[in-house]
Amino acid sequence: MALKNKIKNTIINLSARIKNSDYSKCIFYHDIHSNNRFTDMSTSVDMFVKHINVIRELDFEIVHEITKEKNQISISFDDGFKGLYENIGIINQLEIPVTIFVVSSFLDRDNFLSANNLKELAKNKFIKIQSHTHTHPELPTLDSDSLQMELKKSKEILESICETEINSICFPCGMFDKSVIKKALEVGYDKQFSSLSGPYCSEVFPSVKRRSIVQFASEKEFKSILKGGDNILYYWYYKNEFVR
Ligand SMILES: [Zn+2]
Structure with a gap:
């Protein structure tokens, strides 16, 4: 695994030098933590702040919705873990818009946001809530009725808690x-x-x-990803995640 990561990082860093692009990108995480860690996929607040500093050094604007081909970044968090609620102070302090893709049936479970947490977050001007389905299944494996349920139920539950329109899904x-x-x-x-x-x-x-996962990226790797270094991995993800 360590070797595989090393190879991946080398490819990303080399490719960034060649690309050196400033195309707008979505980047994503799963959670942030300071004291309590709610998932192995969480990023420390210290590393997260370093990432934000890199984004600003490279002159990207952080936005909820990307509207320009270049120089914008949107940040999202998947699943709806509790660390974002506990560490909301850092989002407010950095003044960065973020989107949380919430799995509606995970609300109120251990390590996840409660419905009340979500309600509060939805009122924060820096936070947008969107859907990540109702139970987090691999969608291409579902029959038509189950697929419809996953998409619709999640939208209805989140809209009723957050009192906003839910019109994106991850x-x-x-x-x-x-x-x-x-x-x-x-x-x-x-x-x-x-x-x-x-x-x-x-x-x-x-x-x-498209979105680029950055939750474990070092500062150097993160910089390379922003410069388009991970574009080359598209084909690998496409082969594994798009079902024909
Ligand atoms: Zn997920």
């Missing part, structure tokens, strides 16, 4: 296929977020946005 484990995209659009998710790395817009599926 695919659990990045998995999707053409019928998932079609059903998501029908249910009212205008944008669907994948885990395909690279610039924001996917030339392959117009409603599907």
